[in-house]
Amino acid sequence: MNDAVETVVRVRGLRTQFGTHVVHDGLDLDLNRGEILGVVGGSGTGKSVLLRAIVGLDAVRAGTIDVLGNRIGTLSGPDRRALEQRWGVMFQDGALFSSLTVRENVEVPLRAVPGLTDAQRRGLAELKIGMAGLPWKANDDMPADLSGGMRKRAGLARALALDPEILFLDEPTAGLDPIGAAAFDRLIVTLRDALNLSVFLVTHDLDTLHACCDRVAVLAERRVLTTGTMAQMLDVDHPWVHEYFHGPRARAVTAKD
Amino acid sequence: MDDDRFPVRWPGSGPDGYGKGDQHDCRPATFRRRVRVMRPTQHLGVEAGDDRVILSGDLVVWTLHRLNAKDDARIDLSALVRLDTAGAWELARRRAAGADLTGLSARHADLLAAVTAALPRAEAPKPAVPTWRRVLQATGRLVTGAGLYLLQLAEYLGRMLAALARTIRHPTRFPLTALVHHAQETGLRAVPIVAVMSFLIGVVLAFQGSEQLRQFGAEVFVVDLIAISILRELGILLTAIVVAGRTASALTASIGSMKMRQEIDAMRTLGLDPDRVLILPRILALVVMLPILGLISAVAGLLGGAVMSWVELGISPAVFLARLADISVTHAVVGLGKAPIFALIIGVIGCHAGMQVGKDAESLGRMTSSAVVSAIFAVIIADAAFSIFFAQVGL
Numbered sequence: 001m002n003d004a005v006e007t008v009v010r011v012r013g014l015r016t017q018f019g020t021h022v023v024h025d026g027l028d029l030d031l032n033r034g035e036i037l038g039v040v041g042g043s044g045t046g047k048s049v050l051l052r053a054i055v056g057l058d059a060v061r062a063g064t065i066d067v068l069g070n071r072i073g074t075l076s077g078p079d080r081r082a083l084e085q086r087w088g089v090m091f092q093d094g095a096l097f098s099s100l101t102v103r104e105n106v107e108v109p110l111r112a113v114p115g116l117t118d119a120q121r122r123g124l125a126e127l128k129i130g131m132a133g134l135p136w137k138a139n140d141d142m143p144a145d146l147s148g149g150m151r152k153r154a155g156l157a158r159a160l161a162l163d164p165e166i167l168f169l170d171e172p173t174a175g176l177d178p179i180g181a182a183a184f185d186r187l188i189v190t191l192r193d194a195l196n197l198s199v200f201l202v203t204h205d206l207d208t209l210h211a212c213c214d215r216v217a218v219l220a221e222r223r224v225l226t227t228g229t230m231a232q233m234l235d236v237d238h239p240w241v242h243e244y245f246h247g248p249r250a251r252a253v254t255a256k257d
Numbered sequence: 258m259d260d261d262r263f264p265v266r267w268p269g270s271g272p273d274g275y276g277k278g279d280q281h282d283c284r285p286a287t288f289r290r291r292v293r294v295m296r297p298t299q300h301l302g303v304e305a306g307d308d309r310v311i312l313s314g315d316l317v318v319w320t321l322h323r324l325n326a327k328d329d330a331r332i333d334l335s336a337l338v339r340l341d342t343a344g345a346w347e348l349a350r351r352r353a354a355g356a357d358l359t360g361l362s363a364r365h366a367d368l369l370a371a372v373t374a375a376l377p378r379a380e381a382p383k384p385a386v387p388t389w390r391r392v393l394q395a396t397g398r399l400v401t402g403a404g405l406y407l408l409q410l411a412e413y414l415g416r417m418l419a420a421l422a423r424t425i426r427h428p429t430r431f432p433l434t435a436l437v438h439h440a441q442e443t444g445l446r447a448v449p450i451v452a453v454m455s456f457l458i459g460v461v462l463a464f465q466g467s468e469q470l471r472q473f474g475a476e477v478f479v480v481d482l483i484a485i486s487i488l489r490e491l492g493i494l495l496t497a498i499v500v501a502g503r504t505a506s507a508l509t510a511s512i513g514s515m516k517m518r519q520e521i522d523a524m525r526t527l528g529l530d531p532d533r534v535l536i537l538p539r540i541l542a543l544v545v546m547l548p549i550l551g552l553i554s555a556v557a558g559l560l561g562g563a564v565m566s567w568v569e570l571g572i573s574p575a576v577f578l579a580r581l582a583d584i585s586v587t588h589a590v591v592g593l594g595k596a597p598i599f600a601l602i603i604g605v606i607g608c609h610a611g612m613q614v615g616k617d618a619e620s621l622g623r624m625t626s627s628a629v630v631s632a633i634f635a636v637i638i639a640d641a642a643f644s645i646f647f648a649q650v651g652l
Binding site: 098113115120129136142143144162190193194195 | 377
């Protein structure tokens, strides 16, 4: 056992742009194994774009992205599929397949596993749905029948189906009531502890940052402005960061601690 | 960190992986490549001891199938390196079935406890319904569903008429711009396809009719054949079918996507009446444009018939026109008289289907195709009803 920190996601000099609109320029970011990294930033600073670039959904103009030692954008098809089985992505609204039930949605990644019986696949899907905090009767529901929070949980269950090493979460608590959001925060920490997940968490939610995140990365001015623990964030001398972590909402969160 | 318990043995990711530049891997190249591109090289050792099964290596979702299917009484896990939730789930299942787990490391025990706590409690399934009841239920649902559908169509027709009455009382609120827009969309843009289609139908009728009539030396009656069938039936029916395909789907898609994005709810909260703003101009545009399209279709059909008669039978346009003048105008009136009713049917079915769209995109696609099928079917039924009606009243 060594204490050296292993970096599972390494972004260097990233530049993304849509037409003439530059979203990121010279962005560096690291995600270490076993940590929960919260990515915050104002609207339109490209938090979701960064997530999409890391998982290879958006093409980048310049810079490199390495995930688990694999350079995104250079992988052959089979290598890419092998890598995809090592991460799980939860999209903002769950992005469930609307023609499948919740259980069938979670079974989709499990179908890639050879030798798994139908009963095992079903049982594992039900376990993941239960771990994501959904009631038993949600198994057979269609995504259209679920509320927004339940869709997020189902999306999380699908992202967790193959026990990934890295979990990408896009605004997991947005649109949830405070009790549901707090439960979701606890769920993420529990899963991280149980599965040694590395979590890349895009969020707006200060409560989530406080409850879950080991480190916070602030996106502003097209790059990662600063990273550090929540305590370190309070001392950052940048107007937006200061406003974000010292605003009335932030004070309410810190006062609770 | 923690490399002992979470060995990173993925392709190309570590010193012990079988990845890029690995010189110690002496297996055949094909096998090496297969492993490299597939999944991590994860191994589960299953060893039968005297009174127990000893598991070693990785008990993860990829190696789950290596476990014995039968439940072993005692499972020794002290040599287990990696365990994931799938493995823990299997162990929890076996423990619940009476297996004795020994040698769990603290970390694996934690995971096992977490998974055991999260195991879903299956709720008792509902008692099975006997087959005869299921069949009866399904039939009953179908029948009431069909009845309800007709009722709802009547409701939408009523809503459209009520909206029309309201706008007649307050003419300033009449959605004229929308009406013109939809008249252009459903009418003007359909002219080319309707004209070409009818022209070709006229050609086909003339060609086939002349073949038959020539046997009796009655070629000149091909004009009557073409004129009556195009003016009375085919021109308007085929136009209505084309418009049902084009416009009913467009109506459902446009209203349905607004419904899906809650735009219609937003309209209601802003005091806008969806019946007046959405449904009225669309159906009204159809009612105005379908007779015009029918007329264009009739003219194009006659033109096609005249051209073919001239080419095939040598009936000159002058003779064609002279014979045409002898055909009663009733046929054209009967044909065009059906157009507004067909338009109402298409419009009401399209708008109703759009309003039935739920929150998911799948229902939008389903309702769009069902709107087209229903509209075409309803138009043909209505045409048959008209035939009987006109025969009864002697037109």
